[in-house]
Amino acid sequence: MTEQPISKSVFVSLVGRPNVGKSSLLNAVVGEKVAIVSDKPQTTRTRITGVLTRGATQLVFIDTPGLHKGKTKLSEQMNRAVTQSIGDVDVQVLVVEPEGPIGAAEESLLASIRQSGAPAILCVNKVDTVSNKESLLLRTAQFTEKYPFAEVFYTSALQNDGVEELVRALEGYASESPHFFPDDAFTDQPERVIVAEIVREKILRNTAQEIPHGTAVVVEKFAEREGKKDLVDIDCTLYCERPNHKGMLIGKGGSMLKKILTQSRQDIEAFLGCQVNLQCWVKVKEDWRNKDRLIQNFGLKVE
DSSP, rough: OOOOOEEEEEEEEOOOOOOOOOHHHHHHHSOOOOOOOSSSSTTTOSEEEEEEEEEEEEEEOOOEOOOOOOOHHHHHHHHHHHHHHHTTTSSSEEOOOOSSSSHHHHHHHHHHHHHHHOOOEEEEEOOGGOOOEEEEEEEEEETTSSSSEEEEEEEEEETTEEEEHHHHHHHHTTEEEESSOOOTBBSSSOOHHHHHHHHHHHHHSOTTTTTTTGOEEEEEOOOOOOTTEEEEEEEEEEEEESSHHHHHHHOOGGGHHHHHHHHHHHHHHHHHHHHEEEEEEEEEOOTTOHOOOOOOTOOOOOO
């Protein structure tokens, strides 16, 4: 009788300052789009769990918001999600860009990693953007002089370069444990949450700099059309903080909202594997990022 392999699990936190590519790395690791991506900082607002099961070993990844200087209650919530994630995992991955100085946010993350006592790996991401590879060694030295990282990896999440090597190393930190998620799961996020995030991603990619961080997306309806199993009706409300932002989101003759809807529908249909009837409305909730009740209503409260 063949013995079943011992079940193992490992919890991994992905931390770093905003816009270093943590969400892109999570998507590359899991092989599915579980976190939205844009070139604007602070894209991720909550802790997002990605799951990868390889045989008897399950890796649970926690993607966190980028640690930044907060000016609103929402920012405070985001930073709290980071610090909570650092202290409650088996191994931490500090994701950094390949060039630049070590800023205050990274100094703070290094201090938290040092205090946690958990093993830590340094991941230098976006290596495809650097022509002089010797600069990567200088970048590595900046961080290894400040903390004795267990291992260092060089990745390009967008090119899927170096990702497999990182995953294999993380498997080595797994210990005997039951799997916490079904083996075919790739995230703990409900479908309606991912749908809302897809719509927000299109807002981030298409609107001016001052709008994105003041927007939230709430899915009001998510249901199969009666008598049509391959058609899902989805209604979303896009919330913004100022009346003039509402006009920008709608655009002249509804052009901007139509663009956001079209791009969102394409990605949602690919994600759900069926046709989608997507409807969106834009509403103003002034200064919602400083109102605890609205932050909670929009599903952004950190417990």
